Amino acid sequence: MIAVIDYDSGNVRSVEKAVEYLGEKAKITDVPSEILGADKIILPGVGAFGDAMFRLKEKGLEEVIKKACGDGIPFLGICLGLQVLFEKSDEAPGVRGLGILEGEIKKIPNTDGLKVPHMGWNSLDFPNEGRLFKGIPKGEYAYFVHSYYLEAEDPEIVTAVTEYGVTVHASVEKKNVFAAQFHPEKSGKAGLRILRNFIDVH
Numbered sequence: 001m002i003a004v005i006d007y008d009s010g011n012v013r014s015v016e017k018a019v020e021y022l023g024e025k026a027k028i029t030d031v032p033s034e035i036l037g038a039d040k041i042i043l044p045g046v047g048a049f050g051d052a053m054f055r056l057k058e059k060g061l062e063e064v065i066k067k068a069c070g071d072g073i074p075f076l077g078i079c080l081g082l083q084v085l086f087e088k089s090d091e092a093p094g095v096r097g098l099g100i101l102e103g104e105i106k107k108i109p110n111t112d113g114l115k116v117p118h119m120g121w122n123s124l125d126f127p128n129e130g131r132l133f134k135g136i137p138k139g140e141y142a143y144f145v146h147s148y149y150l151e152a153e154d155p156e157i158v159t160a161v162t163e164y165g166v167t168v169h170a171s172v173e174k175k176n177v178f179a180a181q182f183h184p185e186k187s188g189k190a191g192l193r194i195l196r197n198f199i200d201v202h
Contacts, residue, residue, distance in 0.1 A: 042076045101152065132197050
């Protein structure tokens with residue numbers, strides 16, 4: 001079973017449907033025992049960093065996520081779910097992220113001709129080999145919706161990047177922890193392949 005963590009942050013249904021389309025059982029849940037008993041865990045999310053951290057703490061899920069990642073359960077953060085895995089965000093000064101991975105979330109700079117939020121399809125490049133991208137060609141497109149972007153402290157964990165006025169660290173992988181700034185569940189066949197690759201992680 002794949003647990004899709006519910007912390008009132010939207011986008012959980014589309015992730016659940018994508019997982020079930022791939023023939024796997026998904027369960028939307030905020031119950032710690034169900035999350036920690038799952039084979040894989042997905043943390044989706046759209047919205048604001050500060051609100052997300054407040055809700056995760058309010059539901060008692062902050063320590064659950066840290067335990068799951070520490071216990072080696074394959075874990076995938078999507079969009080806002082990527083951002084909260086890191087230490088801090090320009091969006092919510094003074095609010096601490098989960099700090100499972102090192103780095104910070106920065107505001108996309110205003111650049112002539114580029115709208116913020118960044119909404120749409122951008123091509124991916126792969127600076128380091130990542131298990132999520134097995135069978136995905138360089139230059140494949142993924143769907144993004146965000147105003148803030150990741151700058152990871154360790155470049156070795158960055159498995160995908162895209163350019164949007166700045167180099168966006170679009171996906172990371174460290175041991176059992178994976179994260180994507182883009183939405184694989186909204187990225188067509190390539191996105192489904194990325195989710196399949198996550199499901200197949202051992």
